[in-house]
Amino acid sequence: MKKESNGHCTKTQCMNKGGTDICLCPLDGVIHIIGKKWALLIISIVGNRKKLRFNEIKELLGDISPKTLTDRLKELETLGLIQREAFSEIPPRVEYSLTKDGIEVRDAMIPLMEWICKKEDQNNL
Amino acid sequence: MKKESNGHCTKTQCMNKGGTDICLCPLDGVIHIIGKKWALLIISIVGNRKKLRFNEIKELLGDISPKTLTDRLKELETLGLIQREAFSEIPPRVEYSLTKDGIEVRDAMIPLMEWICKKEDQNNL
């Protein structure tokens, strides 16, 4: 996971975990998509249910506008984290699910979500 | 980590990890701060270096505006993730570091950062 020689880590934005340097240089990449509002939650929720329709995601998130949800889903689809499957029916049906990469991201963010939940628990005592 | 009875999980926004439900209800809480632009990167970078000054963070992030950095630092300070220590010197000096909670968050996001780095590596082959 060292990347000293490929031109990305000249700013040495690395974290040290037990002596192993972990590069976090992707400043202009993935993190600015998944760091956007709602993105992490969408990945979580879609991952939970395996398959979800547009309005189901919307209901689960609670306060997101359809426009923002559309934007986020498109971005995540472009990133290759979410898969969109449309059925030519009436009424129309579109199902969203995580791709292989999306599942990896979801797994990777579980510790973060767990911490958040723990924190909320403390605050709600 | 079950929260079915406290009114938070009525929407059952839970993820299933090996049979254990993990609640991710904090829709209006922590995630909408740390999910903001730059927030995760700030936590990472400050965590890497233990102590950083305003302009050092700015340099490391590269393209952030001073205003946005100030905003984010204040939010993270309010959240209790980042500690601000100002010295009454000339020229002035302000040092930022992670709190105990901030360190926990940083540790929790390591898997996510690792995934991102792996992904960037693949794309840069």
Place this chain on the structure above:
DNA sequence: CCGAATCCGTAAAGATACTG
């Protein structure tokens, strides 16, 4: 000088109504 605060223009997000 450093760490912001201010001002202002642009971009992203939200609310609501509406369409294929």
Place this chain on the structure above:
DNA sequence: CAGTATCTTTACGGATTCGG
């Protein structure tokens, strides 16, 4: 049902200014 279109509101970015 699954989005668009449109409009308003909020967040972000860039330059400049300011207090210590």
